[in-house]
Amino acid sequence: MSSSSSSSSSSDFSVDDLVRPNIRALTPYRCARDDYNTGVLLDANENAYGPVYLRANQSARAPSKEQGYHRYPDPLNNDVKALYTAWRGLPGPEWAFFGVGSDEAIDLVMRVFGVPGKHKVLICPPTYGMYSVAAAVNDLGVVKVPLDVENARFQLRVDAILEATRADPDIRIMFLCSPGNPTGTCLAKSDIRRLLESDYRGIVVVDEAYVDFVDDDEEKGSVIRWTERYPNLIVMQTLSKSFGLAAIRLGIAAASPRIIHWMNVTKAPYNIPAPTAALAYAALSSTGLESVQSVVRQLRAERKRLTDGLLALPGVLSVFGNADANFLLCQIGDAQGQGQPDSARAERIYRWMADSGVVVRYRGNEYGCAGCLRISVGTPEESDAVLAQLSKALADEKLAR
Numbered sequence: 001m002s003s004s005s006s007s008s009s010s011s012d013f014s015v016d017d018l019v020r021p022n023i024r025a026l027t028p029y030r031c032a033r034d035d036y037n038t039g040v041l042l043d044a045n046e047n048a049y050g051p052v053y054l055r056a057n058q059s060a061r062a063p064s065k066e067q068g069y070h071r072y073p074d075p076l077n078n079d080v081k082a083l084y085t086a087w088r089g090l091p092g093p094e095w096a097f098f099g100v101g102s103d104e105a106i107d108l109v110m111r112v113f114g115v116p117g118k119h120k121v122l123i124c125p126p127t128y129g130m131y132s133v134a135a136a137v138n139d140l141g142v143v144k145v146p147l148d149v150e151n152a153r154f155q156l157r158v159d160a161i162l163e164a165t166r167a168d169p170d171i172r173i174m175f176l177c178s179p180g181n182p183t184g185t186c187l188a189k190s191d192i193r194r195l196l197e198s199d200y201r202g203i204v205v206v207d208e209a210y211v212d213f214v215d216d217d218e219e220k221g222s223v224i225r226w227t228e229r230y231p232n233l234i235v236m237q238t239l240s241k242s243f244g245l246a247a248i249r250l251g252i253a254a255a256s257p258r259i260i261h262w263m264n265v266t267k268a269p270y271n272i273p274a275p276t277a278a279l280a281y282a283a284l285s286s287t288g289l290e291s292v293q294s295v296v297r298q299l300r301a302e303r304k305r306l307t308d309g310l311l312a313l314p315g316v317l318s319v320f321g322n323a324d325a326n327f328l329l330c331q332i333g334d335a336q337g338q339g340q341p342d343s344a345r346a347e348r349i350y351r352w353m354a355d356s357g358v359v360v361r362y363r364g365n366e367y368g369c370a371g372c373l374r375i376s377v378g379t380p381e382e383s384d385a386v387l388a389q390l391s392k393a394l395a396d397e398k399l400a401r
């Protein structure tokens with residue numbers, strides 16, 4: 001990380017000043033379990049008989065009373081966070097927030113820092129759709145500074161972003177997605193650093209949902225450890241992608257302990273269910289992490305095979321994504337073969353493929369993604385199915401126009 005002189009240093013930055021006044025004044029919910037969690041526990045109006053329905057319907061999947069599912073779960077899960085932060089090279093559990101997926105963390109950052117009807121978020125299309133949805137729910141305006149999409153570069157336009165933040169001091173939070181969804185492309189770390197070291201005095205969120213799929217490269221990998229240097233940086237990650245645990249809903253926001261404090265006091269007291277925490281704890285064990293690495297290696301190899309297979313199909317103009325995520329952006333060309341992206345054809349192909357049992361995502365209506373289908377990298381059999389169906393669709397006259 002650069003140690004060059006910066007206009008945003010930790011000494012002149014107070015996160016507390018950015019927190020909404022009503023959150024700053026909040027008396028957080030406290031439970032007796034915050035202080036005492038062993039002994040005869042009659043403080044939380046639980047059912048001491050255990051999971052009653054499950055007792056009456058014993059099956060292999062039914063949890064027993066010993067698993068404690070009749071008790072409210074740990075509000076903070078510091079044991080699980082300690083595993084996570086140690087793995088990511090952060091000082092300790094107070095540097096992590098756990099949410100019900102990153103989606104909860106995205107919403108919560110808006111609730112903590114954005115005054116409804118006043119503040120705004122800045123996003124860089126094409127990007128993850130939930131930033132705008134969460135902004136609408138929280139009554140925050142959205143300022144869009146599109147990525148540089150020329151030649152599918154999909155990079156930040158740093159000067160334009162800074163122009164926007166200088167013109168509008170109500171921009172409180174910016175969301176940068178790296179690797180991007182749907183672009184599948186990492187943002188240059190030097191650009192993220194320029195924003196963090198600029199005169200912008202709001203929150204910078206870097207959403208790294210797909211970061212584990214990035215090939216090892218100093219200029220591309222995670223910026224999670226930069227949270228130790230930049231007090232306004234929040235890095236979001238998730239167990240939904242590389243860990244294959246989308247159903248347990250566990251998202252992570254890493255940031256300076258002051259930001260984590262404000263997120264914790266604002267969240268619902270018991271937001272992470274005990275089964276989720278138990279599964280996450282197991283997934284973060286050394287054997288769990290080794291398995292993640294091994295599957296990520298497989299998916300990266302499959303990504304290469306799928307890319308080559310797609311590029312070999314007549315009618316596929318390009319495959320974007322620079323191999324940074326577990327999906328590819330496949331651009332469909334016009335049926336006349338003039339080398340023009342054809343969104344209408346891509347959409348017809350998408351529907352036909354879905355009806356025939358292979359579901360990908362049509363993204364041709366996103367800025368800079370004309371003619372594009374977003375295709376997740378799955379198993380080799382699934383890639384074969386995509387290639388077979390897409391090949392048929394591209395040869396089908398009825399889908400051509």
Ligand SMILES: Cc1ncc(COP(=O)(O)O)c(C=O)c1O
Nearest residue numbers: 101102103128181209238240251
């Ligand atoms: C960029 C990005 N961020 C966040 C999420 C949401 O992740 P989670 O499952 O942790 O809510 C997604 C899901 O697709 C995503 O693409």
